[in-house]
Amino acid sequence: MISVLIALADVGPGVQLEEQLAAASMKTQWDASQAAGPRGGTLATVVLVDADHLGSRLTEVADAWRNGPSVPGIVAIGSSTAARQHAPNAHCSLLAPTAKVATIVSAIQEAAKLRLAAGMRWAVLRAAVGMPPAPDTAAAWGPTLAGARNVDIEIPRTALRWHAAHYTTATPRLDELIGMRLFTPTELELIHKIDGTRTVQSLVKLGPPEPMHAARLLWSLGSLGALVFTPDVHDLNTVARRTLAELRAHIKARAARLERSTFYDVLEITPAAEYSDIEAAYQLVASRFSPQVLSQYELTDLTPVIAPMWELVEKARSVLVDHAARGRYHDWLRQKLPELRTSWAVDPPALAAGAEAYVRGQTSLGEGDVHKAMSELAMACRHVPGHPEYEASLAWARYRVQVGSGRDRAEAAVSERKLVEDLLLGCRPWPRALVALALICAAGGDADSARWHLRNALLADPTLPAAVQLAQRLGMRR
Numbered sequence: 001m002i003s004v005l006i007a008l009a010d011v012g013p014g015v016q017l018e019e020q021l022a023a024a025s026m027k028t029q030w031d032a033s034q035a036a037g038p039r040g041g042t043l044a045t046v047v048l049v050d051a052d053h054l055g056s057r058l059t060e061v062a063d064a065w066r067n068g069p070s071v072p073g074i075v076a077i078g079s080s081t082a083a084r085q086h087a088p089n090a091h092c093s094l095l096a097p098t099a100k101v102a103t104i105v106s107a108i109q110e111a112a113k114l115r116l117a118a119g120m121r122w123a124v125l126r127a128a129v130g131m132p133p134a135p136d137t138a139a140a141w142g143p144t145l146a147g148a149r150n151v152d153i154e155i156p157r158t159a160l161r162w163h164a165a166h167y168t169t170a171t172p173r174l175d176e177l178i179g180m181r182l183f184t185p186t187e188l189e190l191i192h193k194i195d196g197t198r199t200v201q202s203l204v205k206l207g208p209p210e211p212m213h214a215a216r217l218l219w220s221l222g223s224l225g226a227l228v229f230t231p232d233v234h235d236l237n238t239v240a241r242r243t244l245a246e247l248r249a250h251i252k253a254r255a256a257r258l259e260r261s262t263f264y265d266v267l268e269i270t271p272a273a274e275y276s277d278i279e280a281a282y283q284l285v286a287s288r289f290s291p292q293v294l295s296q297y298e299l300t301d302l303t304p305v306i307a308p309m310w311e312l313v314e315k316a317r318s319v320l321v322d323h324a325a326r327g328r329y330h331d332w333l334r335q336k337l338p339e340l341r342t343s344w345a346v347d348p349p350a351l352a353a354g355a356e357a358y359v360r361g362q363t364s365l366g367e368g369d370v371h372k373a374m375s376e377l378a379m380a381c382r383h384v385p386g387h388p389e390y391e392a393s394l395a396w397a398r399y400r401v402q403v404g405s406g407r408d409r410a411e412a413a414v415s416e417r418k419l420v421e422d423l424l425l426g427c428r429p430w431p432r433a434l435v436a437l438a439l440i441c442a443a444g445g446d447a448d449s450a451r452w453h454l455r456n457a458l459l460a461d462p463t464l465p466a467a468v469q470l471a472q473r474l475g476m477r478r
Helices: 011-023 051-066 081-086 101-113 122-128 138-148 154-161 172-179 185-191 200-206 211-223 239-257 263-267 275-289 300-320 323-339 348-367 370-383 388-404 409-424 431-443 447-460 465-473
Strands: 003-007 027-030 046-050 073-077 093-095 167-170 227-230
Touching: 003 011, 011 027, 011 101, 046 051, 046 101, 051 073, 051 081, 073 101, 093 101, 122 138, 122 211, 138 172, 138 211, 154 211, 172 185, 185 211, 200 211, 211 227, 239 275, 239 300, 263 275, 263 300, 275 300, 275 447, 300 323, 348 370, 348 388, 370 388, 388 409, 388 431, 409 431, 431 447, 431 465, 447 465
Parallel strands: 003 027, 003 046, 046 073, 073 093
Antiparallel strands: 167 227
C-alpha cells in the first residue's frame, strides 16, 4: 500500500484530501507542521507539498524530502505563478487544488513508481539498487556502483531526462573512483570523453558502452557526486570549456544586439565601407558565427537561433555589395532609422572625425602621452560610439591614466576590463580591440586571460604587429 503524507498548510484542504485518499485505499496522514519542510524522518512513499505556500522554496523543500530515509516521491499542489515556475525545477508534478481525486491518485501512483528517478543523490542511489542506507564513504562506492549496473533502466532513463540537454562535467570524486579501479575498460572509454562540453544525450548515444549501460553509468556517477549536469558550461578550467562558454555568451549577446538593427550593425561596418571592407567583415563574422563553425559545438538550447542569425548576415552582405540594392536600402533606412537601434549607421562627417581622432590617440599612446591619448580617443568614441577599436583603446589609455594617478593596478584593470569584455560580446572578432583587452589583463596581473584574448586576436589576424610583439612578451608559442 502506498503511504501518503499530506504536508499542506491549510486545515480545510488537508483534512479533505486525507479523507478522499483514505477512501481510495491509501494510507494517509495530514500534518500541517511539516508544510515548510520535513521535521524528522518519515516513512511515507509519497509526500504532497503545498507549492503555493512554499513558493521559491519548492525545489529546496522537495530535495529535503527526497533525502529522507524512504526517499519519497513528491507531488506539488498549487496554482500560483510561483508554483508553476518552480515545479519543473523541483522535478515534480503540479496539480491544481481543484484537481479531481482520480487525478491526484494517478499522480501519487506515478510519483511512487518513479520516486527514485526524481533526483540523483547518494541516498536515492542506494535505495534504487536495493541496498540499505549507508554512509557516503569509499568503502561503499564499489558495491553500490556494481549494483547500479543492473538497476531498472526506467530509473536512470527518467532521472536523466531532466538533464538530457545539460553539459556533463567531472568532479574530483571521479578521479578518486578511477584510481580505485572500479570501472570496466568499456566504461572508461566513455568516462574519458566527459570533458564538460558534451551533453548527457550525446554521451549516451556516443558509446561505447551501449546506450542503456551508458545511461546507468552516467546516472550512478551523478548520484555519487562524481558528475554534475548543468545547462551552461560548469567551469572554465580548460580551453575547450572556456571556448564553448565564450561562444554561448557571444551568441546570446548577438541575438539581443541585432534586434531592430541595421545591415551595417550585422556586419559591423560603416556606410563608407567598400566591397573589400564588406567581404573582410563577412569573413570575420563567419569565423565566429557561421553554421559551419558552430556545428562543431554542442550548443543545445541556442541551436535554433543559429540559422536565422546567419541568414541575416547573408542578406546584409548580398544587399550591401549590390550598388542598386544598397541604394534602395539607404532610402528605406532614412525612413526607418528612428525606429531602429544602430551603432554603425553613422553620418560620413562623424566617421571621418572619429577616424582622425583615433589615429591621433594611437600616435599619442605610442609616444607615451597617455593624457592626450585619452582625450583624443574619447573624442573618437563621441563621434562613433560603441566602435570596438576606439572604445578598447580608450579603456587602455584610461587605465594608464588612472594608474599614473595612484589608483591600484588590479582595481583599475577590473573595471576597464569588464567594460571592454561587455562591449565585445556578440561582436565579430576585432583584433586590435582584443590586443587592448589583453594589455589591460596583463597589466592587471591576469596573464592567462591576456594570452587568451591575444590568442583570439592572432586567430583573426596572425600578422598584426602589436599582437605579435605582445605574444613574444608573454612567452606565447605561435
